[in-house]
Amino acid sequence: MSTPILALNRSTFGDPSNKGNLLSDEEALALLSEWVPNQRLQLHMKQVGAVMKAWAIEREGADELTARKWHQAGLLHDADWEKFPDSHCRVIIEKLEELKVDPEVIHCIASHGPKYFGVEPENTMDKMIYVFDELSGFIHAAALIRPTRYEGLDVKSIQKKLKTPSFAAQVSRDDISDAISRIDTPLEEIIAFIIDHQKEVQ
Numbered sequence: 001m002s003t004p005i006l007a008l009n010r011s012t013f014g015d016p017s018n019k020g021n022l023l024s025d026e027e028a029l030a031l032l033s034e035w036v037p038n039q040r041l042q043l044h045m046k047q048v049g050a051v052m053k054a055w056a057i058e059r060e061g062a063d064e065l066t067a068r069k070w071h072q073a074g075l076l077h078d079a080d081w082e083k084f085p086d087s088h089c090r091v092i093i094e095k096l097e098e099l100k101v102d103p104e105v106i107h108c109i110a111s112h113g114p115k116y117f118g119v120e121p122e123n124t125m126d127k128m129i130y131v132f133d134e135l136s137g138f139i140h141a142a143a144l145i146r147p148t149r150y151e152g153l154d155v156k157s158i159q160k161k162l163k164t165p166s167f168a169a170q171v172s173r174d175d176i177s178d179a180i181s182r183i184d185t186p187l188e189e190i191i192a193f194i195i196d197h198q199k200e201v202q
């Protein structure tokens, strides 16, 4: 979820000497519970985290630490959205800097909405969080209105809904197109990957 709020006016994030530092899974989930009482938003973040991790492992051949970085960026990317809507992104970034988290994770979170936060996705992790964020929420919305939810949900029906402006109207089709234009994988393949990997996260 990216709401047009605040340009960060920064281009570097975190301290290079913190490379390789991550929160433990327990710490990350505790932060999520404390900062994100809204279960639906929590689920969105868990789904983006799961899809990021799966992509890192399956498509980027990531080692364990790298896969955990991708997961943590996805899991925490909207952590300040509910309690600090006017400072979305800035608050969680500063919190993770204070907690000495790996700068790549912080940069990834900072670049999940370039149009809003003014930070361009640079590496593959940055580009993929931008790709997955809106699409993950969109696909979940599409699953929720079906009696069988994710079962039998196909790529074509998602593509059709993307062309229907009234469905999940708050999801920016422009952001999705912009994000997809920055990677080499076609939209259909991304949709199929998200359906496959977030259906268990509920």
Ligand SMILES: [Fe+2]
Binding pocket: 001, 002, 044, 048, 077, 078, 133, 134
């Ligand atoms: Fe999001």
